[in-house]
Amino acid sequence: MELQALQYPIGKWNPQETYTWDEIQERIALLKTFPAKYRAITNGISEEDLLKQYREGSWTVRQVVNHVADMHILHYIRFKHALTEENTQGVVAKIDAWANLSEAQNAPIDFSLTLLEGTHQRWTYLLEQMTAEDFTKGYYHPLRKIYIPLTDALDMGVWHSQHHLEHLKIALNK
Template sequence: MTNIDIEHLKFPIGKFSVPETITSTQIQESIEYLRDFPSYLADSVNNMSEKQLDTPYRPGGWTLKQVIHHIADSHMNAFSRFKLALTEDNPAIKPYDESAWANLADASLGIESSMAIIKAVHFKWVALLESMTDDDFQKTYFHPEKKRSQTLAEVTLMYTWHSKHHLAHVHLPSLTEGKI
């Protein structure tokens, strides 16, 4: 497998890039996607076998089960970061080692608990997003690893990308056809 193939498996929808200008239409579309994402994910994994869930989406990559648990972990952190940014002035957020989290004991559990977390977090997150004003979306948090502040508008789009990114992993032919 070539580096191009691996890169496509890592980033099947491409890497996230921040638009120069973020419009209210983009924000609204993101909120709608984040509202529907738990259903999209559930529809995609509900009929998968344990073998498929325990299959890496690419050579050397996480299993689908780990991806689902990662989404729950990541989106819980994102929701907390939104609340921090809305209630504090440019707070520094705490990064975490996603790969280390993906190898903790809970990453080997069935996906039901993380699917429930994703559904609940997105329910609360969308309620928060829908209550936010244009000024709220300009509030920021500081990301120490990126060494810059990020607006909540940017982060909203980034987590829409993140949701689509991992949903694309679920739909890779290698997983659905058991070729890896």
């Protein structure tokens, strides 16, 4: 598999021009499914499996799982900020630095799977309470240097979930 395909197995994230209410609801439903998918793909894997990588020089399985839990907390917080503040900036992280912390390299993945489950429960509950008008709100992403409407942010969250799930499938040969 070539590097680009290993790095972006489902392609790079690209927002749609617009989203229908049904498409928003479909994405919320998808977001609900990912914690169980992450739990299933990592169920019963060994310590050796946790050290596997999806490409040479990439994060390990453990780092990927820990990264997804970390970033989805940030996604959830971005929504809360956008819904409650004017002209908010999206909370960002130095993801490589976070992934290289001893905690991210060594913590049991069950910690992150539990975080992912709780975060997705709260995040999707919030999403289900939102109105169409709420989804027109958004935040400025200082690293991407773009304004991200919450419809795009939702789509990005689904993409991010699937993107890293595919990395785990590659690393674990599933």
